[in-house]
Amino acid sequence: MSAPPVADRGDAFAIHQPRLPRWAPAGVAVAAAAAAVAVGLGAGLASRVQWGLIAAVLFVAGLYAVSARAEGARKAKDRLATSLVWGAFLLAVIPLASLVWETVRQGVKVLDGYFLTHSMNGVVAIAPGGGIYHALLGTIEQVALATVIATPIGLLTGVYLVEYGRGRLAKAVTFFVDVMTGIPSIVAGLFVLSVWIMGLGFGYSGLAGSFALAILMMPIVVRSTEEMLKLVPNELREASYALGVPKWKTILQVVLPTSIGGITTGVMLAVARITGETAPLLLLVFGNPAINDNPFEGAQASLPLYIYEQWANGNNASYDRAWAAALVLIVFVMLLNLLARLIARFKAPKTGR
Template sequence: MSTAITGKRPSTLRGASLPKWSPYAIAAGSVALGLGISAAAGLDSSIQWVLIAGLLFVLGTYVIAARVEGRRQAKDRVATALVWVAFLLAVVPLVSLVWSTVSRGVKVLDFYFLTHSMGLVADSEPGGGIYHAILGSLEQVGLATLIAAPIGVLTAIYLVEYGRGKLSKAVTFFVDVMTGIPSIVAGLFILSIMLMFDMQPFGFAGSLALAILMMPVVVRSTEEMLKLVPNELREASLALGIPKWRTILKVVIPTSLGGITTGIMLAIARIAGETAPVLLLVWGNSLINSNPFEGAQQSLPLYIYQQYANSAGSGAAYDRAWAASLTLIAFVMILNLVARGIARWKAPKTGR
């Protein structure tokens, strides 16, 4: 019978629920209450009131949701609130870092700064630039990539396509160990070889240490990308009588090329900011040295460290350190954007 005849309202399984704007209201109230508690307690640090506000937001969400919607739904809302709090706690330091770097780095960052070296400019004097550091970083990272990328990709192909038995397990174990190796250890390894042959610091030595750090990252990322290639593609190629090596070359690698390239780009971004190996093996140079195989050479991370160490927290060297930091962040950001572009360009096309 219809509701008009019975006079009864249709039953529903849903109980009372909070409005959609309730999380924003609870968050605003938590921020206001956190600021009030911080002011009353005399807390000067902004981190403290943010933590208090986050705790109040989680507790307020549970209490209000439990009274209106019940404990079961309240637990679900608390889990969501914890995710948002964790996200904000991760984003706020990142935004603060980027803001500080940009606001302080733009003071001396201009065309002159990017196209000149320190030359005869003292650390306490204004002027100079980072051209020699950019050139050194590009050469050292480029040589490291030429060494690590082919070895890493071929190692991953072996592990995924051919690796069976003790050798494969041993290679996997050492790749895992190398993934967590400190950068200073890689620098000390190359330094010990240099001391054996009585060699002086030069740029290529830094490239060798960076290649050691880069290889396990390339192996792991490439291995995961190769595992994502469907086995049906391999089986179809082999069923047509195509040899396995040609199947890998013509089917497996092109299918996963976008992910492999992305992994290599991310590995480059990982080693671009390394300072310890360069400090041990390259030493730095205030003049332009375009030959990585002879003489000391500069790099951006080492330049930042040296300028900040000689700045005493202020002065021209301090401004140059922040400007070089902004340049390095921009370089890493460009690499990530290029990696995303290549991954999207080389992604397998699905027909409709």
Template sequence: MSALSSARPSGSHLDLTGNRSRGRAVRNVVATVLVAACFALALVPLAWILWTVASKGFHLLLDPNWWGQSQRGITSRTAGGGAYHAIAGSLITAVMCALVSVPIGVFGAIYLVEYGRGGPLARAVSFMVDILTGIPSIVAALFIYALWVTLFGFGRVGFAVSLSLVLLMVPTVLRLTEEVLRLVPNELREASAALGVPRWKTILKVVVPTAFSGIVTGVMLGLARIMGETAPLLILGPYTSGINFNPFAGNMAALPTMINQDRTESLQPAVDRTWAAALTLVLLVLVLNLLARAVARFSAVRKR
């Protein structure tokens, strides 16, 4: 009798365990199906946009003149010309923005993670970064316009556009760099400190190289964030159909303003250039991201 009574709880326990296992398996299948369906649903508009842009603008990208000529002398009624002036202007503006934004973002993140550690100044910096993250691009452009043009009396040039884009890129670079630096194990810092290495050298030789691939990814995401902005270009950088390599003088073209210039025209040559410029901008951002991945991977291989 005692053996039978002792066997019953064991059997019921096994049944409950089996029911729970089956319930977990069902929930796992349902969750997997839902996640896959949401992923596929999110891909639909992305694939649609990419297909539309590629199908309508790819034929102009096959023309060598597209990469080596500007739109000087080309009207909305005539075909021809290229996007060399806009590509050069976009790259110059982005590089100048990165030269200012990357040091500010990276050093700001290093301060928040390594030195601030929740202090009053660190909390103030973090609060201001959160505010900058939500600022619309047109507000940043109007601020630089009031400061650069109205107060100082300078002209509407490419460098002013870069300054407005700095306000948009710094929060992205700083936040992503901050998160990557926090992922660096504290054991590495403690081991370096145990060897008597100063904190600044630990950061320079241990922390930053460990998080380098993540920092590069943050910089590329920041560049992708600003490459397609149009409001700062419209307010601070008037469009020109010619080539201008000097960001401190004269009007400078960019791919977003070239798209905006041609989108108002209903004639087919201008419409084709609009789609081709949009595809060029997408490919430019894609190439920058691929280069960033290559740099990060090369750095990781060297560290091993």
């Protein structure tokens, strides 16, 4: 076979479709940017956002037009889709990057050792100073209590669904666990409020908050336990049964140890999720500028709640404190996430491949 001849333009049987050179998108981009600057200067548009938008629209339309002329409609549509997908990505990166950047930039202003080790007791809202020690303590206690309540119930429910669950009860549990993941956190807060504080007459406390957090945490633990137990190969269970080990011992000593890494990860991700919850704590823990180290009695502070209160104070000193607390919260949650994922990687269940 000789080398295929260079295809004629418009030849339906050509092997080589005409293609735009590789630099074409870049060229169109430069042209679009130049045109946008010209339009912006000409029309006197002040906002750089408008310039950017005009450039983006010109680029997408221009590339489509050029490609449709030179390469045909199909190729042009492909290029249009490519630019839109890239555009969606860039559009999403801007706010998310800005969120992280702003939090870090504003947060480091007042974040220091003093901030981490002092409470807001006696600090006037408009004055600088004060710290988050009381809030940090409250958050850790509430989250720990919620974990202690939610993990056993969630874990056992997961075991039930995978190892025992047959029939309508299991189906109902599965469905409602799924639905439960979608309960708005404020509704969980209202529920505990109506039962614990309004119904049984207890006061605001960290414990009340951790009940609500536990309700939010349970379905996440159930789901991750379920996923992990399903990954345990059946051969392991069968081998255990064949040795005469009863079912409950098989679960406790074979199934759970095999999947413990994944389950730990799930629990930690759930903890990370509830650490940032604010709404139920607003209703149940109430907030407190002083240190209250007893989660069972009296109003407590919590980190997310602290951010909200400082924001609501509405002055610069409070905003600085809010940003710093937000930075601490993000770092805390991210560390939990990273740690959880590390555990997942190194203790992944051995699938019987």
